[in-house]
Amino acid sequence: MQSELLESLFSLKGKIAIVTGAARGNGKAIAFGFSECGAIVYLVDILQDNLLDTIKEINNENARPVIADITNIANLRAIVGQVITQEKKIDILVNNAGISISEPSESYSEDAWDKTYEVNLKAAFRLSQLVSQHMIECREGAIINITSLGAELGFANNPAYAASKGGLKQLTKALAKDLAKYNIRVNNLCPGYIKTDMTIKSYNDPELYKERLERIMFNRWGEPEDLVGPAIFLASDASKYITGQDLFVDGGWLAKGV
Numbered sequence: 001m002q003s004e005l006l007e008s009l010f011s012l013k014g015k016i017a018i019v020t021g022a023a024r025g026n027g028k029a030i031a032f033g034f035s036e037c038g039a040i041v042y043l044v045d046i047l048q049d050n051l052l053d054t055i056k057e058i059n060n061e062n063a064r065p066v067i068a069d070i071t072n073i074a075n076l077r078a079i080v081g082q083v084i085t086q087e088k089k090i091d092i093l094v095n096n097a098g099i100s101i102s103e104p105s106e107s108y109s110e111d112a113w114d115k116t117y118e119v120n121l122k123a124a125f126r127l128s129q130l131v132s133q134h135m136i137e138c139r140e141g142a143i144i145n146i147t148s149l150g151a152e153l154g155f156a157n158n159p160a161y162a163a164s165k166g167g168l169k170q171l172t173k174a175l176a177k178d179l180a181k182y183n184i185r186v187n188n189l190c191p192g193y194i195k196t197d198m199t200i201k202s203y204n205d206p207e208l209y210k211e212r213l214e215r216i217m218f219n220r221w222g223e224p225e226d227l228v229g230p231a232i233f234l235a236s237d238a239s240k241y242i243t244g245q246d247l248f249v250d251g252g253w254l255a256k257g258v
């Protein structure tokens, strides 16, 4: 009985998912979790070698690689076209791909600003738009946007990251309103400090490592695996009455306050 309830709430069996930025880090962990829960997962990334290694490592027949740069709209159309041709539907989209280019605000380059916006915000919107057209036909779907504490708090030396993640957070709220009538849920999953390639420089810098650590109630940096349960929750029927929300997976950073 208990396992039947668990299955009905959290199983992703028969679901079709797209996870962007899935070759490594947070996206890889989320894609692995989804595939273990029964979903067929299309892992999208620009890093061909990492992606192919990840598919081998996941070692699960549910994982499919798609090598693509998501800042190109033609690529986004091709990804969605490929999944629809092969699977006939898309149930779950995780807009996880992201970049962070750290430069002081005083001299932040236009190039860094544009690149950050293209990946972190514009691609997430365009892909959500393309995918939701198919979710609308099925009258069902879950979109999860991976935001950041930078969407809540201004971080130093990275205005484009904070602004793009703040935009993504609000995009979620807007899409939740527009898509609720089709039973499509749109939520934010907001990681705290997670040890990945994106944060490895501050992880390896003793001063920055300690500064971050002191803000975390659990007194440890996060691991990509910490995001798996919350992502499954937001993708599954367990959260079928939840939309337009932020789920913080930050070891208590935000709640700790000053």
Ligand SMILES: NC(=O)c1ccc[n+]([C@@H]2O[C@H](COP(=O)([O-])OP(=O)(O)OC[C@H]3O[C@@H](n4cnc5c(N)ncnc54)[C@H](O)[C@@H]3O)[C@@H](O)[C@H]2O)c1
Residues within 6 Å of the ligand: 020, 021, 022, 023, 024, 025, 026, 027, 044, 045, 046, 047, 068, 069, 070, 071, 095, 096, 097, 098, 099, 119, 146, 147, 148, 149, 190, 191, 192, 193, 194, 195, 196, 197, 198, 199
């Ligand atoms: N690590 C953290 O502490 C942390 C905290 C908050 C939010 N996040 C967010 O989590 C997400 C994943 O980051 P991560 O920490 O795993 O970093 P990561 O750099 O390891 O992963 C990002 C992935 O996105 C891919 N990507 C980047 N540009 C792309 C493009 N144009 N087309 C296709 N793929 C592209 C990269 O190749 C990479 O595999 C990002 O959105 C990041 O902003 C991370």
